[in-house]
Amino acid sequence: MILLDGKKVSNDIKNEITEEVKKMKAKGEKVPHLAAIIVGNDGASLTYVASKVKACERVGFESTMIRMSNTTSEIELLDKIEELNNNPEIDGFIIQLPLPKQIDTQKVLMAVDPDKDVDGFHPMNFGKMALDMSTFIPATPFGILELLDRYNVETKGKHTVVIGRSHIVGRPMSILMGRKGFPGNSTVTITHSHTKNITQITSQADIIISALGVPNFLKAEMVKDDAVIIDVGITRVVDETSPKGYIITGDVDFENVSKKASFITPVPGGVGPMTIAMLLKNTLLARELRH
Numbered sequence: 001m002i003l004l005d006g007k008k009v010s011n012d013i014k015n016e017i018t019e020e021v022k023k024m025k026a027k028g029e030k031v032p033h034l035a036a037i038i039v040g041n042d043g044a045s046l047t048y049v050a051s052k053v054k055a056c057e058r059v060g061f062e063s064t065m066i067r068m069s070n071t072t073s074e075i076e077l078l079d080k081i082e083e084l085n086n087n088p089e090i091d092g093f094i095i096q097l098p099l100p101k102q103i104d105t106q107k108v109l110m111a112v113d114p115d116k117d118v119d120g121f122h123p124m125n126f127g128k129m130a131l132d133m134s135t136f137i138p139a140t141p142f143g144i145l146e147l148l149d150r151y152n153v154e155t156k157g158k159h160t161v162v163i164g165r166s167h168i169v170g171r172p173m174s175i176l177m178g179r180k181g182f183p184g185n186s187t188v189t190i191t192h193s194h195t196k197n198i199t200q201i202t203s204q205a206d207i208i209i210s211a212l213g214v215p216n217f218l219k220a221e222m223v224k225d226d227a228v229i230i231d232v233g234i235t236r237v238v239d240e241t242s243p244k245g246y247i248i249t250g251d252v253d254f255e256n257v258s259k260k261a262s263f264i265t266p267v268p269g270g271v272g273p274m275t276i277a278m279l280l281k282n283t284l285l286a287r288e289l290r291h
């Protein structure tokens, strides 16, 4: 079994980006500037945005975090987005999800200037992705592709089973794995809450990408020998004995599944850190696009 070490690879990527930023500075160019809007006080969301800001500092990007209250109206958020769209200092920005229920997420994501949409969530960018046009690929799927690429995991002709059809992971991932090129050229099955007999499907998979959010959902009996396992789940499970009061748990029963897998991502230290690295990569692309 080979561990797909997202922590290590994301560090390599951050070092590469740091070098790019140094070159930009040497040429007297403005460094990339990422902004993140966060609405409300969700603990996990605040942690993720804080790590994105920290990652910006680490590579030499500028960053701005914009906090808005839990009672923010849709109009107020749309106004803020318009401000960032028109601010020439900002190369790219994200709106941390999920949003409070008074706000229509789809409407908000459509308001982002597609050229600054470093999350790749605007329908224009999602469409471009599906049509193999160059665009921002959502950070989590992009991070998974990058991991498969850097470990040279064969995807051509393989059967990839994606668990979950979310707009930010499962759906784009299912499109990307079936695209031409590498990593891609897989035969893709997408499964969801209405899928019948999921074990019958997962046990035929050469590659499983689980983005469900149910701790320890994927058991050894559901996986064939030498499968490649990508765990996108990150659920905080209460644990009094750990310092933070919770532990981060993936969708995969790692202890048992890792014994059968050829490659597997750990949680934490797998897909999560890659997501952050690829957001930086998209921000660098956004900067180059505007240059």
Ligand SMILES: Nc1nc(=O)c2c([nH]1)NC[C@@H]1CN(c3ccc(C(=O)N[C@@H](CCC(=O)O)C(=O)O)cc3)C=[N+]21
Pocket (backbone or CB within 6 Å): 047, 048, 051, 094, 095, 096, 097, 098, 119, 139, 140, 234, 248, 267, 268, 269, 270, 271, 272, 273, 275, 276
């Ligand atoms: N507009 C938007 N864009 C996103 O990219 C986005 C989002 N909204 N909403 C929530 C999800 C989740 N997400 C994660 C990023 C990093 C880790 C990460 O670094 N995880 C660490 C553990 C972090 C911890 O200790 O909590 C790890 O897996 O090793 C996890 C999850 C980005 N998301």
